[in-house]
Amino acid sequence: MSFTFAIIGRPNVGKSTLFNRLVGQKLALVDDMPGVTRDRREGEAKLFDLNFTIIDTAGLDEGPKGSLTARMQEQTETAIALADALFFVIDARIGLTPADRAFADFARRADKPVLLLANKSEGKHGELGAMESYALGLGDPIQISAEHGEGMGELYDAVSVLVPPTEDEDDEHEETDEERATRPIRVAIVGRPNAGKSTLINHLLGEERLLTSPEAGTTRDSIAVEIEWKGRGFRIFDTAGLRRRSRIEEKLEKLSVADALRAVRFAEVVVLMMDAQNRFEEQDLRIADLIEREGRALVIAVNKWDLMEAQPGQIAGLRRDADHWLPQVAGAPIVAVSGLMGEGIDRLMQAIVESYAIWNKRVSTAALNRWFEEAIANNPPPAVSGRRLKLNYITQTKARPPSFVLFCSRADAIPQSYLRYLVNSMRETFELPGTPVRITLREKANPFAHKRKRPN
Template sequence: MAFTLAIIGRPNVGKSTLFNRLVGRRVALVDDQPGVTRDRREGQGHLFDLEFTVIDTAGLDDVNDDSLEARMRRQTELAVRDADAVIMMIDARAGVTPLDQYFGDWLRRGEVPVLLAANKAEGIAGEAGRLDAYSLGLGEPIALSAEHGLGLDELYEFLNPLFPEAEEPEEEEEEFGLEEDRGPLQLAVVGRPNVGKSTLINKLLGEERLLTGPEAGITRDSISVDWDFKGRPIRLVDTAGLRRRSRVEDKVERLSIADTKRSIDYAQVVVLVLDAGLGLEKQDLTIARQVEEEGRALVIAVNKWDACEDRQGTMRAIRDRLQRSFPQTRGIPVVPISAREGRGLPRLLDAVMAAYEVWNKRLSTGLLNRWLEDVASAHPPPAPGGRRIRMKYITQARTRPPTFAISCSNPTDLPDSYLRYLENALREDFDMPGTPIRMHLKKPKNPYVS
């Protein structure tokens, strides 16, 4: 039975630092600037022999309107509702504030077990604040230092009795021949700020899981959410909007951009979301090139299609610019959608699954060599200095993305234009649109040279 622990508190008390420590790696963005965390982030936490889901939340503010802060608070309230236990953190060095008092009263009225943690309590500077925390009426506060790992023993003593009794696992008959579980498909949603990335994921999930609104740049952390599509587990990753580097001045935004780039690195398929009203701009092409350079499968979603007046012209312009500016990866799927209304999402997901299959495609060596003989006969390689380059052998070295090794005489003399010819023929003949293809040339060894 899964156990869920939510970490809450006002801004800048160290919630994300504790989250990172329990998860065991630096996942959540951490900075001295308050309000860095906005969405609730989930991770797999470990504390000695306990394993649980831990939720990092935005800093609590006493607001109930339609502002961004109020929407952040509602996300935290949902996290508390779904939790089996809550850690309320205060800043021991700052002492108990009126905001701490307000939310302490709110937690006391609930039924979820609460541990009060006075963070930043290392040394004697935080002792007065820890003692002051008794006034919140949430029991004995523990002295915690999330940064230095102090107080985790007390946290374990609080959590351990709350865990359900472990059941004896039933013995299962061993089965053979089953397909190896490849794990969830890692699907990252990227794009410029305010193009509708979070709205798209919320619509797929069927709930307001991620913060959305008219403000640009709401998402800062890359937030992953597990989901299921037609029986296929998918890990959706919402990312911060990527602007041109020259426009980025804020330190937190730089951290967010680095986090987004890591999400692309670990993704298997990337959905690049465009605004139909703006089309395919230079920054979108920069993002697409990053995805291609990392060897990830790419699908383009043209969002806000419901508000697009010249649909044929918009789609033609996007495809033409892709052809001119991004010829190295032909056949990238372009799907018009409306994330707000849910239109086009089945087509988008079908394109994602198709791109994933192409990305994993493996071709037999015999088939590849018959193909190489045909294409080299139809369009022979050049003959620099009067000696024609001979294409001897091809094999697929790996998948994800498809990578091929070609043995040929004088590989350094083979021009890039001929490699592009081979790549385009490979895409067309074996139905591999959109995905990056890697080709490596090597010269065969002379068996008579020791």
């Protein structure tokens, strides 16, 4: 594992802004409101020729034992324990506060190298606060502006004492099938607020890695964690709950939802979690439709199954409900689970692996066109405006998800209902349940279109 820094400090000093600056992406949510970050988030940082791991943490704050604030601090303490060194961040414009002094003692007790960063030092207003920070006894402050990128050279000088430079690798190559088979599968867990997403991931990890609470909206950032199941790696993203747009009022929730949607686009398999007692509600269907439009493999997890009264035929009923409410992803695997009790976890992981394999599936052109001829013979395309539609042949252009090009005449006249017939027939014939299937229509070129008519 590479050298690791944990960014610590009181709330709202710019820790997440610095994290985003060093990883080169806006991964962590940033807002003027204190306490936006709750879970710890890891990323691969690059500072010129230095590469290292960095952990963003919740602002150090005190709270009653067992409270959300206290558990946020426990996450920060875990990050400090995992790190090799610390970035202790203060707000240079505000200057030292009693909280800064208290948490500087906390950082010293960690007995690890500490770099004191006086953030928001742009302009003359940050100079005085940076000078005050000498009183913390953590060495010379490094004046930076994480938002504007100032002071990165001085930060590089300090970090390079601890982290050796990394040689650039010029042997970049395209990922092979063998490498893809060993790379972790990217999985996003999405659903309405309080569906139990973080609880499920904690059970997979075997530790309280993610904050959980009966209160909806505990998760804000999309947090990625690595797990292994039966020798296969997974990179799982916990996301904020997705509510109807009309109910989202606060700016912070809008940022959280946007972060969750980015996680869906980055994922390969998306697990849609529903509450067993309130399943297939309108928002669940909207989320499933979003996953299908983004072209991701879908697995449905019905959580809190331990709260349901046992009755015969319940699982078969789930299958019927899923196919009824979500015909666009007919056959998507549906698994009853209990994130709290750990029930159904193996079945869920197996469903993710199988859905990933289907999402990557390729069909030979010969088999595809044998099916195509039979499908057309069984149900010919309708005539439109008295003219027959001619479908020539079909070929697969890519997987992830399975995508096909259908060569035909008058592509704009082919009804959507006929395309749905072809997709459903293809799902059944080539065993493509649940995964999105794309068919693009392309008109076959007319070889005589460029020739002029002969004069009479």
